[in-house]
Amino acid sequence: MPGTVCLTFDLDAVALWIDTFRSSSPSAISRGEYGPEVGLPRILDLLARQSVTATFFIPGSVAELYPDSIRLIRDQGHELASHGDTHKLLPGMVHEDERRTLERGIDRLVKASGEQPVGFRAPAWELSFQTVEILETFGIRYDSSQFASDFRPYRARSGDRIEEGAWIRGRASSIWEFPIAWELDDVPYFLVHPPAFSGGTDPRTVGRIWQDELDYMVANEPAGLFTLTMHPQVIGRGPRVLMLERFIEHARGLGCDFSSLNHALHRLEQS
Ligand SMILES: [Zn+2]
Structure with a gap:
């Protein structure tokens, strides 16, 4: 297998x-409504048309606001x-607050x-430095938030810390890490939200970058795993959906298969 997307x-x-x-x-808030209202149905149509199973990451508050969208994603066979829970950042929370936040996020989903x-x-x-340890207690088996590899899953560590400026590594945890990259995310290319994100990149340019990344993986990293991160409120605009469809067809032409992260985890644990 040349690789999995x-x-x-x-x-x-x-x-x-x-x-x-x-x-x-x-x-400003209405920009977020575009995701479940307009972007998501287009993406689900594309995935059904191309027979691709994907993974959807959902904050607990969004699961509660849009239960019909959650059931639609589930009923179409996606993970x-x-x-x-909310989209508040985890670093800086005290341990008990973070534990309660993560638990509530899972419960609402x-x-x-x-x-x-x-x-x-x-x-x-x-x-945060404590997130992986907390996730282990909730039976979470993989994370996808770190950058230490590109096409190879690895074990997330628990208990990393910085002491007097020195970085101290903790233990390998039970949780697999499916690495991500800003280069393989739609936000920095498309989201218009200055000064952090200027957006406005031509979808054809982004399609070429993603295809080049995949070509490299297939040529140099046998059986690699290529994880793209997208947001329905960003990738859901028409020309971007069309670009994603061309990317899917390119990957298929290379002989890649498609999988949810859960299914990729299952295969990883079998190997
Ligand atoms: Zn997010």
Whole structure:
């Protein structure tokens, strides 16, 4: 097998604007509504048309706001995974607050979907030094928030810390890490939200970057795992959906298969 492509979608919806960007106007917040209302149906149509199974990371607050969307994703055979509770960043929370936040995020997702998630992605990919240890206690088996590899899953560590400026590594945990990269994310290319993100990149340029990355993996990293991170409120615009479809067809032409992260985890544990 030349490699596996895992399409992942973070359904941040309004939580991105309210919790991360601290927006307080209906106009800014409405940008998040576009995700479940417009972007998601287009993406689900594309995935069905191409017979691709994907992973959707859902904050607990979004699961509660949009239960019909959650059930739609589930009923089309995609994986639902936890994306925290709100989209507030985890670093800086005291241990008990973070534990309660992660638990509530999983609980609200289970309530909407009826399924226990096995995967987790931190809001804005920002783990705290205590997150992995807490996730282990909730039966989470993989995370997708770290950058230490590109096409090879590895064991996330628990108990890393910085002491007097020195970085001290903890133990290998039971949790697999499916690494991510800003180069393989739609936000830095497309989201218009200055000064952090200027956006506006031509989808054809992004399609070429993603295809080149995949070509490299297939040529140099046999049986690699290629994880793309996208957001329905960003990738859901028409020309970007068309670009994603061309990417899927390119990957298929290379002989790659497609898998949810949960299924990739299963295969990893069998090997
Ligand atoms: Zn997110």
